[in-house]
Amino acid sequence: MIDQVGVNQQLMFDGESDEKQFLTFMMHDEEYGMDILAVQEIRGWEPVTTIPNSPNFVRGAMNLRGTIVPIIDLRMRFGIEAIEYGPLTVVIVVSVQIKEQQKIMGLVVDAVSDVYSIAEEKAKDVPDFQDSDNAYFVHGLVNVGQKMVVLLNLEKVLDLSDKSGLKG
Amino acid sequence: MSIDLSQFFDVFFEESFEGLDAMEAELLNLEPGKEDSETINTIFRAAHSIKGGSGTFGFVSVSDFTHVLETLLDQIRDGQRVLTAEHVNLLLKSVDCVRALLSALQAEEEPDLSEAQALKARFEAILGGEEPSSESAEAAAPEVETLQSTTYQIEFKPEPHLFKTGNEPLYMFSELAELGELEVSAFHDAIPDFLAFDPEDCFLHWRFFLTTTREEQAIAEIFEWVEDDAEIKIEACGGLFDDEPAQPQAAQVTEQAATPSADVATESGTVKQDAEAEQAQQTLEAVQQKVETVKNIKSESRKSNDSGATSIRVGIDKVDSLINMVGELVITQAMLSQIGDQEITESSIAALQEGLTQLAHNTRDLQENVMRIRMLPISFVFSRFPRLVRDTSQKLNKQVELKLVGEQTELDKTVMEKLSDPMVHLVRNSLDHGLETPEERIANGKDPVGTVTLNAFHQGGNIVIEIMDDGKGLDTEKIRSKAIANGLIQEADELSVEEINELIFMPGFSTADSVSDISGRGVGMDVVRRNIQALNGSVEVTSKQGVGSTFTIRLPLTLAILDGQLVQVAQHTYIIPLISIVESLQIDISKVSKVGKGLEVLRLRDEYIPILRLYGIFSHQGAREELDKTLLVVVESDNYKIGLLVDDLLAQQQVVIKSLEANYQKVDGISGATILGDGTVSLIIDISGLIKLSGLRRPGSTELLVDLKGEEAEPA
Numbered sequence: 001m002i003d004q005v006g007v008n009q010q011l012m013f014d015g016e017s018d019e020k021q022f023l024t025f026m027m028h029d030e031e032y033g034m035d036i037l038a039v040q041e042i043r044g045w046e047p048v049t050t051i052p053n054s055p056n057f058v059r060g061a062m063n064l065r066g067t068i069v070p071i072i073d074l075r076m077r078f079g080i081e082a083i084e085y086g087p088l089t090v091v092i093v094v095s096v097q098i099k100e101q102q103k104i105m106g107l108v109v110d111a112v113s114d115v116y117s118i119a120e121e122k123a124k125d126v127p128d129f130q131d132s133d134n135a136y137f138v139h140g141l142v143n144v145g146q147k148m149v150v151l152l153n154l155e156k157v158l159d160l161s162d163k164s165g166l167k168g
Numbered sequence: 169m170s171i172d173l174s175q176f177f178d179v180f181f182e183e184s185f186e187g188l189d190a191m192e193a194e195l196l197n198l199e200p201g202k203e204d205s206e207t208i209n210t211i212f213r214a215a216h217s218i219k220g221g222s223g224t225f226g227f228v229s230v231s232d233f234t235h236v237l238e239t240l241l242d243q244i245r246d247g248q249r250v251l252t253a254e255h256v257n258l259l260l261k262s263v264d265c266v267r268a269l270l271s272a273l274q275a276e277e278e279p280d281l282s283e284a285q286a287l288k289a290r291f292e293a294i295l296g297g298e299e300p301s302s303e304s305a306e307a308a309a310p311e312v313e314t315l316q317s318t319t320y321q322i323e324f325k326p327e328p329h330l331f332k333t334g335n336e337p338l339y340m341f342s343e344l345a346e347l348g349e350l351e352v353s354a355f356h357d358a359i360p361d362f363l364a365f366d367p368e369d370c371f372l373h374w375r376f377f378l379t380t381t382r383e384e385q386a387i388a389e390i391f392e393w394v395e396d397d398a399e400i401k402i403e404a405c406g407g408l409f410d411d412e413p414a415q416p417q418a419a420q421v422t423e424q425a426a427t428p429s430a431d432v433a434t435e436s437g438t439v440k441q442d443a444e445a446e447q448a449q450q451t452l453e454a455v456q457q458k459v460e461t462v463k464n465i466k467s468e469s470r471k472s473n474d475s476g477a478t479s480i481r482v483g484i485d486k487v488d489s490l491i492n493m494v495g496e497l498v499i500t501q502a503m504l505s506q507i508g509d510q511e512i513t514e515s516s517i518a519a520l521q522e523g524l525t526q527l528a529h530n531t532r533d534l535q536e537n538v539m540r541i542r543m544l545p546i547s548f549v550f551s552r553f554p555r556l557v558r559d560t561s562q563k564l565n566k567q568v569e570l571k572l573v574g575e576q577t578e579l580d581k582t583v584m585e586k587l588s589d590p591m592v593h594l595v596r597n598s599l600d601h602g603l604e605t606p607e608e609r610i611a612n613g614k615d616p617v618g619t620v621t622l623n624a625f626h627q628g629g630n631i632v633i634e635i636m637d638d639g640k641g642l643d644t645e646k647i648r649s650k651a652i653a654n655g656l657i658q659e660a661d662e663l664s665v666e667e668i669n670e671l672i673f674m675p676g677f678s679t680a681d682s683v684s685d686i687s688g689r690g691v692g693m694d695v696v697r698r699n700i701q702a703l704n705g706s707v708e709v710t711s712k713q714g715v716g717s718t719f720t721i722r723l724p725l726t727l728a729i730l731d732g733q734l735v736q737v738a739q740h741t742y743i744i745p746l747i748s749i750v751e752s753l754q755i756d757i758s759k760v761s762k763v764g765k766g767l768e769v770l771r772l773r774d775e776y777i778p779i780l781r782l783y784g785i786f787s788h789q790g791a792r793e794e795l796d797k798t799l800l801v802v803v804e805s806d807n808y809k810i811g812l813l814v815d816d817l818l819a820q821q822q823v824v825i826k827s828l829e830a831n832y833q834k835v836d837g838i839s840g841a842t843i844l845g846d847g848t849v850s851l852i853i854d855i856s857g858l859i860k861l862s863g864l865r866r867p868g869s870t871e872l873l874v875d876l877k878g879e880e881a882e883p884a
Contacts, residue, residue: 049849050740051828051835052786061828061841061849068841068849070832103831160833 019117024149025092025109028080032109033116033142033149038094040104042112045089055160062106064093071106077157078137083110096154105158116144123151180221181274182479185267187214189551192263196554198256205245211259212241218266224393226339228346230269233284235389236291237262243295255294260555262287317348320387321405322376326398328369335394337374343390348380377405480581482541490537497530539728542582546624546633547575549588553595553622560599567606567617568599574624579631583723586703587633590696594635594719595620597693602639602717612714614638626725630705633721642711644668650677669709673697701805701856704730704747730825732842732852734818735801737782738791742814743823743842743852750802750809752817755779755795770800770811777802777811780862782853785837791815805855812853821845825852837861 022033048060048071057076062069071091075082088111095104123140139153191214194207215238222230237259243249265283272279322344326337344350352374359371378387384402391400504523510516550572561568579587603609603618610616623634644665651657651671663671671677675694700707704724711717724730724747732743733752759771760779768779779800783791792798792815800811823842828835828851839854 047848049841049851050788051832051851052788052838053836058832061832061851063843063847063849066826066843068826068828068831068843105831 018119018121020120022116022118022149022151023092024113024116025090026111026113027075027078027109031113031147031149032074033118033151034092034094034154036115038096038154040093040095043091043093043106044087045085045091045108058160059108062091064104064106067104069093069104069106071108072158073108074157075108075110094154094158096158098155098159103158107157116149118142118144118149118151177225177274178479180225181270184218184221184270187218188263188267188270190214192260192555193551195256195260195263196558198251208241208245208251212238212245215241222270223389226343227269227273228343229279229281229284230266230273233262233269233288234266236288236295237266239295240291258287258290258294262291317379317381318404319377319379320384321401321403322378322387323373323401324376324391324398325373325400326370326394328366328371330370330394330397331368333394333397335397337370340390340394341374341376344376344378344387347382347386347390348378350379351377480542480544486537486541490534490541493530493534493537497527497534500526500530539580540578542580542728543578543725544581544584545576546579546584546631547572549584549591550575550622550624552588552592556592556595557599557620560596564599565605566599566603568603569617569619571619571621573621577624577626577631578725579624579723580725580728583631583703583725586699587721587723590699590707590721591622591633591635593692593696594721595622598635598637598639598717598719602637602641604640608640612640627722630722631725633723635719635721636716637718638716641713641715641717642669642672642709643713647671666710669711672709673707704745706747728825729822730842730852731820732823733801733820734844734850735782735812735814736816736818737786737814738788740786740788741818741844741848741850742782743850744801744803744812745839745852745855746820748803748805748855750804752799752801755798755800757796760795768795772802772811775809777809779811779813780858781813783813785858785862803855805859808859810855810859812858823850823852 021036023036023039024031024033026032046062048062050060051058051070054060057073059071059073062071073082085108089108090112091106091108092112093104093106095102097103123142137153137157139151142149142151191211194211194214198207215234219231219234219238222228222234240249240255240259244251244255265287269279269281269284324337324340326335330337341350341352353376355373355375356371358373359365365371380386384404387402388400391398394400500523504520504527507516507520507523553572554570557568557570598620603620604612604614606616609618619636619638621634621636623636625632647668648657648663648671651668651674652659654677656671656674656677657663673693673696677692677694697707700721700723706722708720708722709717710720730743731746733746733749735742735744753772755770760768761771763769769776770779771777777800779795781791781793782788783793795813798813798815799817801814801817802809802811823844825840826842828838828841835851837854837858837860838851839857840852841849842852844850
């Protein structure tokens, strides 16, 4: 079934145009984007159950209508200083295929921003930062008007067993 | 128009294995000389459908083999032949053989045909009227090869609706080609005008010349499925084509059909021929497609094997009752939403409360019934034992009667699958070590026929399975001396009979004097116990010397629900499986002593219980740390007893186990998660994982531990 979804996505884009839709969100005054097809829903922040001995960016587990979903603080995943969660803090629930397994996870971000249609070939490669581990998570950079949006590679961001990009 | 047959493979395999099980069970019921026709019929039907199915799906190795088996059964059924014990043994062996063939095919492996051929030769020897013996069997095999070859002319003229009945002539042709040298000519004179042309109809007919050593019967069989949908003529025409070179093969059949018509199409381009070419092209494409799908299936089936996806058959009554309950649930929901639409008055509040009670009732019923879907009678496990006992007792020269009690007791399917191996082990043990030889039994004044009883029944929320034998019982002296020799206990230790019997579950313990193929390989009862504990169950033994022993397995009915004790650690709620809790107590500080660096031990009656501070292991802040203000939950796992330090005991309740791994990853010391009544997630503690995580090691065998890793060594 999973493969089928992939095929459908492919067909949809082949059929229409090369543009992909990206959901963007704010974090530490930067705008980040992710493939909107991976997004399941957006929820407000609510307390979660701590998972013992988990990495610090794993906030805990949440009940999503009967499914246990891990919640990841994206700031901490990127090694950005933590802030207190406020009314704008949201959890973006995404469904990503990691190592042939479809996993549902929640990402805590400062706020959601917008949805853009971006042609993928417009995305520029990440400049080769010498000592930025986080470059590993970045799929590409793209300009929308005056702003720059960082497109994320969700598979890498959410592959928790992969420690290569890990900070803190 | 082609049908992808591979989508039915799973169903075919499942049904065939069921058929084999049925055959086996019936065969064991057969007593030569006293067979009743219904039993033979059941066996015959099972064999026949396996043959038919495997033929359809092109598993020639299976269908060829089942064919001889079926012929023998047919003769017995018609009274042409008298069933002998030899036949039953042979049939039982062939059931194993077919099972092996099918398993190999299911795993997409090349089946090992050597055994099938040996058995087939024996069948053919019997059918040929010879007395079956292994020597004649080997002699019979090459004999078939030297048969005179004959050429047959075969006319095959299918009715137009052939394709609609799901038949693919190409398969039949390639089967024909396997019989010998095949020459095919196709006739397309019947193809109608384009307007009358229906692409789903078959307008072609064929003539074959087949040179084969096989009999006409074998050819007729290929067309067996289309007999009613086609005109078929098979005539022997002497050695007319004997000196023709061997050329026509299955692949060429398609090419022959495709090439000439395609050529014609480019030349003249008439509508009629176009249509034909198209059809031929379609056939070619279909073949290619099939090849691709087969490739896909290969990779897919590997995946599905890994995940172990299986299906179960559910009684229609269970489904009906579910539908009823969902109906009630919908009615309750309608009632509640009606109340919600009204203005809130006192009477509507009362109605609301009533509705909610009803909803709770409906939900509970529904939950119980959904659980019941996974429940199967334990006879699925029990049914393999008659064969096992028969074979094993023959090997051991013991006379054994097997009694099955409570076969209808229901059990969760996943539990059942994991129960099978430990039970096989225990039953083999009873046969090998428990029961005496007939001579010994007579000398002890017992019936020469020993009895092994399998008994299953429900008790509380558990299923209890007893494996009883009336053999010599456990030899406590032998166990004791063996345990001393293995260093499991000390010479000076005084143990009760129960404690000595318990020793057989210790790792590396086996009392068998010689290692046999049946038991005594050193991996023994400890594996049984570990497997059963992995299912949250327990296994115990009671034994009386000279009278027999009883192994008692206790298992929860399902793996999906667990009786849990909610405990509080700091501000977190965890669940401890109730089955592993021995007791909960307040700590008497005067009985706590410190061992090594930082390990605390509580003296509880005669035992020393190491204290694990849960908040420490789980790195939680803000928990109560003073021993006298907290509670100790004593739990047992893998024969260890440890005390878990918690802040408070909360409620006991049944929890539905949810996977934490599905979306996250394995967490040490946690076996899963659940959702509490208020919707929050709570984690279930995995006791044996926790012991590992805490760094408690077992240095000797009787001493429990020492050496707790410093907490700073734990991953933060």
